[in-house]
Amino acid sequence: MALQDKYKELIDTATAAGVANLQVREQDGVLYIDGEAPSGAVKDNLWNTYDKIDPNFLSGDVVMNINVSTAVPGAKVKVVTEKTNLNIRKGPGTDQPIVGKAAHNEIITLVSKSSDQWWLVRTDDGKEGYSYAQYLAPVE
Amino acid sequence: MKRTFHQLLQVFLLVALVSVTAVSCKPKIKDSDIEAKIQANTALSDIATSVKDGVVTLSGEVKDEAAKSMAETVVKGIEGVKQVINNCTIAPPPPPPAPVEIAADDPLTKGIADALKDYPTVKATAADGVITVTGETTKANWKKIKIALDALHPKKVTATDLKIK
Numbered sequence: 001m002a003l004q005d006k007y008k009e010l011i012d013t014a015t016a017a018g019v020a021n022l023q024v025r026e027q028d029g030v031l032y033i034d035g036e037a038p039s040g041a042v043k044d045n046l047w048n049t050y051d052k053i054d055p056n057f058l059s060g061d062v063v064m065n066i067n068v069s070t071a072v073p074g075a076k077v078k079v080v081t082e083k084t085n086l087n088i089r090k091g092p093g094t095d096q097p098i099v100g101k102a103a104h105n106e107i108i109t110l111v112s113k114s115s116d117q118w119w120l121v122r123t124d125d126g127k128e129g130y131s132y133a134q135y136l137a138p139v140e
Numbered sequence: 141m142k143r144t145f146h147q148l149l150q151v152f153l154l155v156a157l158v159s160v161t162a163v164s165c166k167p168k169i170k171d172s173d174i175e176a177k178i179q180a181n182t183a184l185s186d187i188a189t190s191v192k193d194g195v196v197t198l199s200g201e202v203k204d205e206a207a208k209s210m211a212e213t214v215v216k217g218i219e220g221v222k223q224v225i226n227n228c229t230i231a232p233p234p235p236p237p238a239p240v241e242i243a244a245d246d247p248l249t250k251g252i253a254d255a256l257k258d259y260p261t262v263k264a265t266a267a268d269g270v271i272t273v274t275g276e277t278t279k280a281n282w283k284k285i286k287i288a289l290d291a292l293h294p295k296k297v298t299a300t301d302l303k304i305k
Contacts, residue, residue: 023237025237025239025240027239027240028295030240030295030296032240047283047287051283056279056282056299056304057282057283057286057297057299058299058300060296060297060298060299060300061296063290063293063294063295063296063297064290065290065291065293082258093250093254094253094254094257095253116291117251117254117255117288117291117292118254132254132257134255134284134287134288
């Protein structure tokens, strides 16, 4: 329970922000926080709160996995790379051949989720393949 | 002697009469009155009760032993209750949460390769579910990496040897 006290503000923030299916479990000295945030902003806020309690996440006592619930099949997603194009690959993995690219800030369609990491996407000009989910943000 | 006997008899009859009158005069509390009092008590709202001739039977599920005896004490305190039969049962404890699923090292290693593709100065390995991160990067990039690594379902992410610029 000690970890739940240390990260109380983080858990309270998640609850107050309406994170769905919120699970907070402590196991072998690590606090696992899972759930679905109603928006990307809520997810960002949770990571900022975590960073505030444990600067640079260096304690290694939390594993937080928050998805954004608006990222559903059919939703429009924006390419949020640093500044480069986003690779669209034949299969889910960086070892897969590149079949196309989506431009930085381009709005594309989320077709389905192969995993939390790899989403099947389609560009407006019809290129379809898998992209790394971290570079895709639901258009809100 | 005979007179004394008469006197004694009179006293005895008087005592008997008074005691009988006293008992019959004591207001009898109806079962319905007891029931009304139980129903008015919010502390007993989760408990089913039945009353017969001043004997109250409690049933239903309560959360613990303390709640069970508390209900009994409260009912015993109600005027007219002669006896309490406490048939309340204790609710089973809630099932423990499902254990956290930790990914195997192979999918973790593949996930790490994907997550770190754009961060060549950062290295990470997986052993027994623990991801150990080394190398150097900026604070902003480390945050993105940590978000990506946590989503792989590791046991933990250790980055004490990572240099954050």
